[in-house]
Amino acid sequence: MKGWMGKSKALFLFTMLALFLAGCGKENLTALEPKGYGADKSMELILLTTIIMVGVFLVVMLIYVIALIRFRKKKGKEDFIPKQVEGNHKLETIWTVIPIILVLIISVPTVIATFDLADDTQASESISVEVTGNQYWWHFSYDGEEVVTSQDLYIPTGERVYLNMLSSDVIHSFWVPSISGKMDVNPENVNTMYLEAHEEGVYWGKCAELCGPSHSLMDFKVIAVSPEEYDQWVSDMQSVDPEAVPEDAVAQEGQELFEANSCVACHAIGSSPAATGPNLTNFGDRSTIAGILEPTKENLVDWIMDPESIKPGNKMTGAYPSISEEEADRIAEYLMQLKPSEITPESAGN
Amino acid sequence: MSTATTQKRGFGAVLWDYLTTVDHKKVGILYLIGGGFFFLLGGLEALIIRIQLITPENDFISAGLYNEMITMHGTTMIFLAATPLLFGLMNYVMPLQIGARDVAFPFLNSLGFWLFFSGGILLNLSWFTGAPDAGWTNYAPLSLQSPGHGVDFYVMGLQLSGAGTLMSGINFLVTIVTMRAPGMTYMRMPLFTWTTFVTSILTLFAFPALTVGLFLMMFDRMFGTAFFDVALGGNSVIWQHLFWIFGHPEVYILILPAFGIFSEIIPTFAKKRLFGYTAMVFATFMIAFLGFMVWAHHMFTVGLGPVANSIFAIATMAIAVPTGIKIFNWLLTLWGGSITINSAMLWTLAFIPSFTIGGMTGVMLGSAVADYQYHDTYFVVAHFHYVIVGGVVFAILAAMHYWWPKMFGRILHEGLGKLAFWTFFIGFHLTFFIQHFLGLMGMPRRYWVFLENQGLDTGNLISTIGAFFMTFGIIVFLINIVYTAMKGEKAPADPWDARTLEWSIASPPAHYNFKQMPLVRGLDPLWIEKSEGNGKITPAEPLDEIHMPNSSILPLIMTIGFFIASYGFIYQVDHKAWLIAVYGGMAIAIGSMLIRSLKDDHGHHITKEELEREAD
Numbered sequence: 009m010k011g012w013m014g015k016s017k018a019l020f021l022f023t024m025l026a027l028f029l030a031g032c033g034k035e036n037l038t039a040l041e042p043k044g045y046g047a048d049k050s051m052e053l054i055l056l057t058t059i060i061m062v063g064v065f066l067v068v069m070l071i072y073v074i075a076l077i078r079f080r081k082k083k084g085k086e087d088f089i090p091k092q093v094e095g096n097h098k099l100e101t102i103w104t105v106i107p108i109i110l111v112l113i114i115s116v117p118t119v120i121a122t123f124d125l126a127d128d129t130q131a132s133e134s135i136s137v138e139v140t141g142n143q144y145w146w147h148f149s150y151d152g153e154e155v156v157t158s159q160d161l162y163i164p165t166g167e168r169v170y171l172n173m174l175s176s177d178v179i180h181s182f183w184v185p186s187i188s189g190k191m192d193v194n195p196e197n198v199n200t201m202y203l204e205a206h207e208e209g210v211y212w213g214k215c216a217e218l219c220g221p222s223h224s225l226m227d228f229k230v231i232a233v234s235p236e237e238y239d240q241w242v243s244d245m246q247s248v249d250p251e252a253v254p255e256d257a258v259a260q261e262g263q264e265l266f267e268a269n270s271c272v273a274c275h276a277i278g279s280s281p282a283a284t285g286p287n288l289t290n291f292g293d294r295s296t297i298a299g300i301l302e303p304t305k306e307n308l309v310d311w312i313m314d315p316e317s318i319k320p321g322n323k324m325t326g327a328y329p330s331i332s333e334e335e336a337d338r339i340a341e342y343l344m345q346l347k348p349s350e351i352t353p354e355s356a357g358n
Numbered sequence: 359m360s361t362a363t364t365q366k367r368g369f370g371a372v373l374w375d376y377l378t379t380v381d382h383k384k385v386g387i388l389y390l391i392g393g394g395f396f397f398l399l400g401g402l403e404a405l406i407i408r409i410q411l412i413t414p415e416n417d418f419i420s421a422g423l424y425n426e427m428i429t430m431h432g433t434t435m436i437f438l439a440a441t442p443l444l445f446g447l448m449n450y451v452m453p454l455q456i457g458a459r460d461v462a463f464p465f466l467n468s469l470g471f472w473l474f475f476s477g478g479i480l481l482n483l484s485w486f487t488g489a490p491d492a493g494w495t496n497y498a499p500l501s502l503q504s505p506g507h508g509v510d511f512y513v514m515g516l517q518l519s520g521a522g523t524l525m526s527g528i529n530f531l532v533t534i535v536t537m538r539a540p541g542m543t544y545m546r547m548p549l550f551t552w553t554t555f556v557t558s559i560l561t562l563f564a565f566p567a568l569t570v571g572l573f574l575m576m577f578d579r580m581f582g583t584a585f586f587d588v589a590l591g592g593n594s595v596i597w598q599h600l601f602w603i604f605g606h607p608e609v610y611i612l613i614l615p616a617f618g619i620f621s622e623i624i625p626t627f628a629k630k631r632l633f634g635y636t637a638m639v640f641a642t643f644m645i646a647f648l649g650f651m652v653w654a655h656h657m658f659t660v661g662l663g664p665v666a667n668s669i670f671a672i673a674t675m676a677i678a679v680p681t682g683i684k685i686f687n688w689l690l691t692l693w694g695g696s697i698t699i700n701s702a703m704l705w706t707l708a709f710i711p712s713f714t715i716g717g718m719t720g721v722m723l724g725s726a727v728a729d730y731q732y733h734d735t736y737f738v739v740a741h742f743h744y745v746i747v748g749g750v751v752f753a754i755l756a757a758m759h760y761w762w763p764k765m766f767g768r769i770l771h772e773g774l775g776k777l778a779f780w781t782f783f784i785g786f787h788l789t790f791f792i793q794h795f796l797g798l799m800g801m802p803r804r805y806w807v808f809l810e811n812q813g814l815d816t817g818n819l820i821s822t823i824g825a826f827f828m829t830f831g832i833i834v835f836l837i838n839i840v841y842t843a844m845k846g847e848k849a850p851a852d853p854w855d856a857r858t859l860e861w862s863i864a865s866p867p868a869h870y871n872f873k874q875m876p877l878v879r880g881l882d883p884l885w886i887e888k889s890e891g892n893g894k895i896t897p898a899e900p901l902d903e904i905h906m907p908n909s910s911i912l913p914l915i916m917t918i919g920f921f922i923a924s925y926g927f928i929y930q931v932d933h934k935a936w937l938i939a940v941y942g943g944m945a946i947a948i949g950s951m952l953i954r955s956l957k958d959d960h961g962h963h964i965t966k967e968e969l970e971r972e973a974d
Contacts, residue, residue, distance in 0.1 A: 033799025034813035039731045040798050046730065053728040054798075061718035068685060068714050075692040076707070079628070080699070088629075089889070090695045095634035095687075103686040104679060111675045114725055118675075119668045121727040126664035178500040179594065181659060181734060185800045189730020192659045194595065195499060195588040199661035212812070216659075216734040216802040218493045219500060221421035224805035300809060320421040 037212040039185035044211075045168075045204035046188025049121045056117060060110055125189075128170070128200055136170040137161065140283055141180030141193035143219055144226040144319055145299060147283045154279040155245040158286035160294055160353065161213075161230045164238035168202040176283065181217035184230045190216045205232035210295060210353045221321035227299040229353065237351045244349035248289055250278030254345050262342025265335050269328050277346065285324065292347035308340040309333065378909040380464035381869050382453050385471050387765065389446025392475045396438035399482065401832060403431035408789070408825035411818050414810040424806040425491035426508065430482075432494025433512065436608065437519055438478040440746065443754045444615045445474075445526050448554045450765060452530065454860035454867065455551045457539025457876045462532040464907040465954070470525040472917035477519025480924055484511035493804060495601055498586035498594040502578055507928050513576045514924040518917075520565050520572070527561030530554050539859070540898040541878035545639070548858045548882075549632060552639050553618030556646045557611050563650070564607035571600035580931050595660060602653035610649040612746060614642060616753030617684055620706050623760050624688055626856045627703045628695030631882055634687040641680035641687075648677045658729045667726040674724035681717050685710065701775030702854075705756035708783050712748030716741060719794065734804075737797025743790045755779075755835070762842070763849030767865045770842050778834035785827025792817045857882035862895045870904045873897075873969055904964040912950045919946030 032040035042051045082088070139161075140147035149156045151172075163169040173182055175195040183190035184203065191201040205211070215226035233241065254260055266272060274285030294303055298318055301307040311318055313336050316325040331339075367375075376384055406427055410418045419427065453461055461467050484490060490512035492501035501509045534555045538547070547555075575597070577583040584590035586597050625632045632638060654662060654670040688710065699707065719741040723729050732738055755778075763769045796817045801808055808814045852861040859876055860867075862884045874897035880886050887893055926939025 032795070034811070037800040037812055038798065039800065050728050050731040053725045054722065054731065057722040057725050057728060061721060064682075065711075065714055065718055068689065069711060071686075071689045071693070072710055075689060075695075076697065079692060079695050079697050081696045085696070088696050090628070090630045092631045093633060093690075093694065094631065095637065096690070099686075099690065100634050100637050100683070104683055107679045107682040111672075111678060111721075114675060114721065115672050118671050118725040118727060122667050122671065123664045125727060125730070126667075178503060179497060183802065185731065185798075189727065190659050190733060191730070192661060194661065196593055196595065197661065212800065214800065214802055218425070218497070218804045220503075221425060221491075221806070223425075224421075224802075224807050227809070 034212075036186050036209055039189075041186060043206050043209065044184070044187030045206075046125055046201075047186055049125060050189045053114075053118060053121060057114055060114065064107075064110070125201070128202075130168055131170045131200065131202075134168045134170050134202070135164070136172060139171045139173040139182060139193065141173065141175040141177075141182070141215070141219075142283070142323075143177050144215070144222040144322060145286045146182075146213075146226075146228045147176075147287065149281060149283075150242070153242055153246065155242055156276065156279045156281065156287045157245070157290060158288075159228050159296070159299055160290075161228065162238060162241050162351070163203055163205060163230060163232050164235040165205050165208055165232045166235065168204050170200060170202045173199045173201070178219045179217045180215045180219050180226070182213065183216040184211050184213040186211050187230060187232075192217055203230065205230070208232050208234060209357050222319040225298075225300050225319050227296070229295045231295070231353055231356045233351055233356050237355070241349050241351040244351065245289060246279070248278055248348045250276075250280070250289075254342060256341075256345075258338055259342040259345050262338035262340070265331070265339050266342055269331060269335075269339075271328060271339065274324075274327065288343060288346060290346060290348050291343045292345055293349060293352040295353035303344075305337075305340045305344050308343065309336045312336040312339060375909070377914055378468075378911045380460075380468045380907050380909055380913075382449050382461045382464065382467060383765070383867065383869070383871075385467050386446045386448075386450030388471050389442045389449055389474075392471070392478065393439050393442035393446055396434050396478055396482075397440075397443065398832075400431050400434035400439050401829065403427050403434065405825055405829055407431060408822040410806070411808065412822040413819070414812075414815055415807045417807075421806045422491065425493075425804070426485075426489035428804055429490045429493050429496075429508075429512075430485075433481065433490070433516070434478075435746070436494065436612075437516060438474075438481070440612050440750050440754070441523060441608075442474055442478075444557075444612065444750070445523065447619070447754070447757050447761065448530060448550075448557075448615060449526070451761060451860060452551050452554045453533060453537070454764075454863070454871060455548045455858050456534060456537065456542050457859050457872060457878065458533060458537040459871045459904065460907060461529050462537055463529045465910060465913060466525050466529050468910070469913035469916060470522040470529065472913050473522030473525070473920065474519040475522075476917045476921045477515045477517070477522065480518060480921060481511055481515030484508050484515075495605070496575070496597075497601075498575070498578070498592075498597040499588065501575065501597075502586060507931075509575075510579055510928040510931075513572050513579065514928055517569065517572050517576070518920060518924055520568055523561060524565045524569075527558040527565070530558040531562065534558075539872075539876050539878055541883075543878075545636070546878055546881045546883070548618075549621030549635075549638055549642075550615070550618035553614040553621075553642055556642050557614045560607045560611050560614070560646055560649065564604045564611065567600050568604035571597060571604070574600070576927070580927065595657075598657055598660065599653070602656045603650075606653040606656065607646075607649045609742075609745070610645055612750045614645065616709075616750045617642065619753040619757045619760070620688065620709060622858065623702055623706045623756055624691050625882070626760075626854050627698045627700070627706075628692050629698075629855070630691055630695040631857075631885070632687070633690040633693075634683070635881060637683055638687055641683040644680035645677060648673060648680070652677065655724055655726075655729070658726045659733045671724050671726040671729075675721050678717060678721045678724075685714060685717075700759070701770065701772055701779060702756050702759035704776065704779045704783075705752045705759065708779070709748060709752040709756070712744060712752065712786070715791075716744030716748050719744065732797060734802055735797030736793040736801045736803055739803045740790045740793035740797065743786075743793075747786055747790070755782075758835075760854070761860075763853045764860055764865050764867070766843070767849050768842050768846035769849050769853060771838050771846065774834055774838035774841060778831045778838060780831075781827050781834065782831025785824045785829075785831060788824025788827060789821050790824070792820050796821070852884070855888075857885035859883055859895070862887075868972065870906055870964055873904075873972075874901055875899045901966060901969060903966050904969070905961055906964060907961045908959055910954075910959070912954050916947050916950035916954075919943045919948075919950060923947065 042048045136151045138149040173193040175193045180193040181190045211230040213228040275288045276282045297307045488506040488508045490508035574585040584592040586592045586594045652674045655674040849865045876895040877898035923943025926936045930936040
């Protein structure tokens, strides 16, 4: 692998440059600008196979174009009957053997990378997170830390974070294109993968397996911060007091409404493992509301008033008594003030 | 001529003729009409999908309806359009190519068509009450949770049409094994017949996996079992295995006949025998064999582990070898030829680069770790449309132009043919090429909306514009059909100076095909007679009476029985009274079977005198 990388580094860089010039999508979303270990591995194979295949394509097209130019039916020679050739053993052997060699060239790094990305020998000494896929949100519980969150997954840069993933309903697929390829989140078995981000940033994550009407709205974020900031964030999250009463009166009312209207039956604040609805411990720090909306209070009020119009088929619709806009506004005020940490998507460069 | 007599008959008589026909040519035409109808329906669904994705966060259709649309588009195109269109061509052409008067089981042939058609109609009736919405792959547990009866319609509709397809597969196999004309040895069979043969083997082994999967799904949804229900100890990954053990060979069920079609058209219009015939046959078998070994490459991200992923990755990439052999053999057939470029040939020539791109991305997808990025994104969408549109649809359209004169006695209009080709071809590449990049730029497939400000707007807009070009191309093709039916140029028996047996008889052929069994003296029998003999196929037997099967309405009645029973199965969940439909429908079907079994039907004979009277 190393040798191959070295030799074709120039080609690699050249192709990368070409891709940049061609425009390769939104930074921190596109798989074409890898910023993590898994995405690097995929990108190497994407480039290797693309180069070989474009080569094959050019050979095919060369023969094709020459044949079409040279052997069109000629004017005045309409009755010409070409020689009826049966075949040619030498040629046929060549175009059987060369593809076999090309396939072997691709196979070796493919197999190495496949085992590399499935490597779980470091799992015991690494950070690991239990990931639960739900229609249509993500639950993250940090092993041994008593930290629970949802939608925004915080990881330290430069080290492996193992994800043990299980679905609570249908199959989902966890995909953060810029950091790593995807892995399905099945209801019957825990799938393990690891993320390793090279640089700080807020990376887009998407669900990649059809999971219902709001499949396309099941976005999440991976927030990569420096290891020191990560430790800070963990301790901030651990020190949250779920019972804490907010200081201003509106938010206090909001908290009472939150508890009275059975919001709290599904949404935990603090490290409770309950996962009926998204954990809201650091809701005020979130990069989005419901995974897709700008994190503004107006959007949150809209969401509380009518989630169905934003995420069709979600489980929150109808799970609570109807509330007035005024009440929703107070709940929103309370939730937007849940900001336990200085480490936020903004500080990570959103 | 027989065409003159058909023209004099009334509409009712023609309709009755087609409802009861067991003639492989008429069944073939029925398949083309049925498949064509569903193709237009699937195309309309595709257009709605593309309109929804023309701008970010569009609300042209709702999320639920969008999922129904993608599910029905995929299911319709694979099961109800591509497969039956190819089966129609096989039905029509293959018996003519081997010098047979019909298929081995004409009654079964008719039954196969009606089952496919009723399955398609059943599935599409779901539009009135809520269509299936779990994707054409119908993964559990989403499909188990899907409310309403949409998925039930999917299960029963595919079960019906799948039974029809399986029957046709068996029928083609027996026909090719037992009914070849004297001298038509296996290694003299045209490539289209060979690919029909191999496709039928694939059908025979692949469809049962789907049948089993659909039965388990039916029991889970209707009778309270839990094969795929994790909460009760089931396993949803099993569905994926069953589906793809069928689903991957299905890809080859579609592409191998397409290869066969191109292997007929290229030698005809290059005026040169197929280069490397033996290697082509061998490559067909290799593709079919390997095609059964690679299903889990659809499941690289399921978590099967690195060992399984590695094995399936290498097996997948290995398919590139026989496919490459085919591409190079076609190129070398062109090389040194005298190439005529008309509409049939345009579709064929466009296939080579388009399909090569599809094959290339296939190898790229086969590399498991690269697939972790491609999987379930628009990259995959682009890939399989390059294979299925650039391969199969191009083949079907090429075949239409090529065999239309044989089937209907008229030549499709060249100008309209070329206009349809160029608009569709440009539209196709506009629509799908950019999707490779959309996928890598972070757009998963089956997304009802893509969000603003994610760099996906331009690509999606271009893609939608392409879809309109493709629609225009298909409309021109339809106009061509109507124009040709009214004013088209009459076709002689051999309009293309072709090479195989079907061109040695009248266009369209008499219903008994061959007055006398042809004697086949080698590969490309008609070409041999034209270049070495007097241009006429030598008969292998003296003129004598011909034994032909009788028409029957029973296949249709039997199918109606199954159709009613299927409807009953779907709705008995709501109310037990629907069991009447189940029992009633089954009674009709089994009653028809009894009649078929107990009533002797020896067919009819065309006398020597009649044959002499029809002599040209």
